Amino acid sequence: MPDVYVDHAATTPLDPRVLEAMMPFLGDAYGNPSSFHMRGKRVKDAVEDAREIVATILGARSDEIVFTSGGTESDNLAVLGYARMHKEQAHHLVSTTIEHHAVLETVRHLNKKEGFEVTEIPVDVDGLVDPEAVVHALCDDTSLVSVMYANNEIGTIEPIAEVGRMIEAWKKEHPKSPLVLHTDACQAAGALLLDVRKLHVDLLTLNGSKIYVPKGVGVLYVRRGVKLMPLQFGGSQEKGLRPGTEHIAGIIGLAKALEIADEEREGEQVRLTLLRDNLIERVLKDIPKTRLNGHPTKRLPNNVNISFMDLEGEALLLYLDAAGIYASTGSACTSASLDPSHVILALGMPYEVAHGSLRFSLGRSTTQKDIDYIVETLPPLVEKLRRISPVRVSEKYYQST
Amino acid sequence: MNHEAKKAAGAKGDVVSRDKRTSWFYSDTVKDHFFHPRNFLDHEPEPGSYNARGKVGSPACGDELRVWMFVDPVAERIQTFRWKTFGCGSAIASTSMASVMVTENGGMTLDQARELKPQDIMERLGGLPTRKFHCSVLCDKALRDAINDYYRQTEQFDKMVLAPARVIDPISKVTDHDIEEAVLDGATTLEAVQQRTKVGVGNHEVLPAVEELIRFYREKYFGPDKESLI
Numbered sequence: 001m002p003d004v005y006v007d008h009a010a011t012t013p014l015d016p017r018v019l020e021a022m023m024p025f026l027g028d029a030y031g032n033p034s035s036f037h038m039r040g041k042r043v044k045d046a047v048e049d050a051r052e053i054v055a056t057i058l059g060a061r062s063d064e065i066v067f068t069s070g071g072t073e074s075d076n077l078a079v080l081g082y083a084r085m086h087k088e089q090a091h092h093l094v095s096t097t098i099e100h101h102a103v104l105e106t107v108r109h110l111n112k113k114e115g116f117e118v119t120e121i122p123v124d125v126d127g128l129v130d131p132e133a134v135v136h137a138l139c140d141d142t143s144l145v146s147v148m149y150a151n152n153e154i155g156t157i158e159p160i161a162e163v164g165r166m167i168e169a170w171k172k173e174h175p176k177s178p179l180v181l182h183t184d185a186c187q188a189a190g191a192l193l194l195d196v197r198k199l200h201v202d203l204l205t206l207n208g209s210k211i212y213v214p215k216g217v218g219v220l221y222v223r224r225g226v227k228l229m230p231l232q233f234g235g236s237q238e239k240g241l242r243p244g245t246e247h248i249a250g251i252i253g254l255a256k257a258l259e260i261a262d263e264e265r266e267g268e269q270v271r272l273t274l275l276r277d278n279l280i281e282r283v284l285k286d287i288p289k290t291r292l293n294g295h296p297t298k299r300l301p302n303n304v305n306i307s308f309m310d311l312e313g314e315a316l317l318l319y320l321d322a323a324g325i326y327a328s329t330g331s332a333c334t335s336a337s338l339d340p341s342h343v344i345l346a347l348g349m350p351y352e353v354a355h356g357s358l359r360f361s362l363g364r365s366t367t368q369k370d371i372d373y374i375v376e377t378l379p380p381l382v383e384k385l386r387r388i389s390p391v392r393v394s395e396k397y398y399q400s401t
Numbered sequence: 402m403n404h405e406a407k408k409a410a411g412a413k414g415d416v417v418s419r420d421k422r423t424s425w426f427y428s429d430t431v432k433d434h435f436f437h438p439r440n441f442l443d444h445e446p447e448p449g450s451y452n453a454r455g456k457v458g459s460p461a462c463g464d465e466l467r468v469w470m471f472v473d474p475v476a477e478r479i480q481t482f483r484w485k486t487f488g489c490g491s492a493i494a495s496t497s498m499a500s501v502m503v504t505e506n507g508g509m510t511l512d513q514a515r516e517l518k519p520q521d522i523m524e525r526l527g528g529l530p531t532r533k534f535h536c537s538v539l540c541d542k543a544l545r546d547a548i549n550d551y552y553r554q555t556e557q558f559d560k561m562v563l564a565p566a567r568v569i570d571p572i573s574k575v576t577d578h579d580i581e582e583a584v585l586d587g588a589t590t591l592e593a594v595q596q597r598t599k600v601g602v603g604n605h606e607v608l609p610a611v612e613e614l615i616r617f618y619r620e621k622y623f624g625p626d627k628e629s630l631i
Contacts, residue, residue: 315490315492355460389486389487393460
């Protein structure tokens with residue numbers, strides 16, 4: 001049976017080149033970088049080399065790179081760390097309605113339990129954040145803005161550089177403001193430029209498991225001068241921001257993976273965009289009552305998110321699973337809560353459109369043959385589930401009829 | 402309602418506790434009914450083929466289930482049971498299984514069918530993941546809705562049964578009687594009832610039950626909904 005993994009936005013397989021770079025640190029190079037001997041120093045040197053590589057790719061300095069356990073920790077360290085550090089000064093946070101839960105639930109926690117005001121900026125029907133709306137929400141009491149670089153569900157790429165420039169201009173008029181800009185770049189890492197100067201961001205989150213590194217390692221870029229309250233306390237690793245012995249092999253792998261992503265970015269961008277557009281075009285053409293969620297062009301080259309009206313995503317996901325296609329859905333049925341995708345609801349879509357959404361996230365292994373197989377497999381499965389369904393979604397919500 | 406349902410699911414038949422390695426995945430029986438659903442209505446219902454219908458849930462909550470029955474008017478046994486559902490794998494499988502259970506061996510009497518518990522369906526399915534349990538709760542409700550409808554159609558109003566006063570939403574403490582009053586007051590949609598009672602605001606889990614009640618009272622006091630007449 002075919003084995004078509006199109007869930008790269010959930011996690012990616014391990015790149016063999018990354019594994020090779022990691023191997024010594026799973027074997028003989030087992031020292032603790034904090035130890036005062038050669039076994040420790042060898043590992044410490046490797047970690048610092050990795051830090052240098054990551055810094056170079058981000059256009060940052062190596063002392064601005066903090067290694068963490070992944071995207072969620074980086075987001076939490078950025079948001080909680082900055083908000084708490086400046087709570088005597090400022091109590092207002094700005095984010096968007098389509099952020100990853102690692103940001104959204106964190107600002108909501110600060111709102112509910114720690115007395116912060118939170119403004120969640122709505123997005124347009126394609127999932128785009130209006131930078132004007134972000135600036136409009138700012139006040140003297142605002143300490144942090146967090147806007148994701150690219151959305152994990154619908155793939156829409158946000159105008160971060162523009163948000164960053166406008167925030168810088170705003171700060172010139174408000175010189176006492178402690179305001180910083182954080183962006184979650186987990187999904188963008190493999191596909192988009194990550195230069196923090198060009199993006200005008202103060203804090204940036206990366207996650208290894210989205211770029212062909214094993215789970216359990218991430219990065220938070222912290223611009224020099226930006227002070228964070230740590231989430232945990234202990235040793236002086238990562239300048240005390242992230243105490244605890246480092247995930248050495250993961251850090252080495254992450255640096256290697258970023259190098260690979262940087263080298264292959266342009267070629268992969270072109271290749272994946274062609275596959276993406278081919279899949280979108282054919283599904284919308286072949287299957288009636290479908291809708292592309294997210295922006296048609298300002299979107300990650302590997303993201304396809306389509307709502308199939310009148311059916312429920314989990315059921316379709318299971319039929320695809322049985323056919324060897326591994327995707328994901330914004331349906332509530334696969335989430336722990338009973339609510340469907342907050343991202344698709346934020347686009348102004350009703351619940352039934354969110355329940356029927358399916359995400360195919362392509363990756364390095366994806367071929368035209370995979371796309372052909374998906375396009376051939378989908379129609380009869382959709383047809384079968386629609387025959388079972390009593391629901392008829394209003395036609396104003398779909399593009400192809 | 403949901404709270405109790407979850408406890409019952411954890412008590413027996415939960416796939417998670419039977420095979421931790423496969424966590425939320427479904428039993429072979431569930432898969433069989435999911436991939437080969439029995440008795441679903443794959444066309445529009447033909448006039449005269451059924452003498453009772455039931456409905457529960459809403460697509461907003463992720464599940465909508467409609468059922469059509471033909472009840473033998475003499476023996477009052479279920480002869481035919483067809484369904485359509487907008488729902489996940491376990492909603493499809495549990496409805497499919499329920500349709501088999503109510504029609505096998507000559508069909509259940511309406512009294513027997515009314516006693517059909519979600520747990521019975523789940524047992525026959527070989528278990529469902531705990532958090533999937535509300536789905537199979539839906540099909541026994543649609544069945545009871547259809548049984549009430551049969552008695553309504555045959556003008557045996559005394560036999561229509563609705564559970565006595567109970568709290569529908571543990572957060573807003575709204576009971577079914579509050580909803581009945583709201584509907585009598587003219588609030589016949591979910592939005593209107595929510596404006597009056599705050600039921601399910603911030604507690605979406607209860608919305609399927611609330612919608613079912615609104616429809617029940619709306620039809621009881623204002624007659625059947627026109628668009629969904631058989």
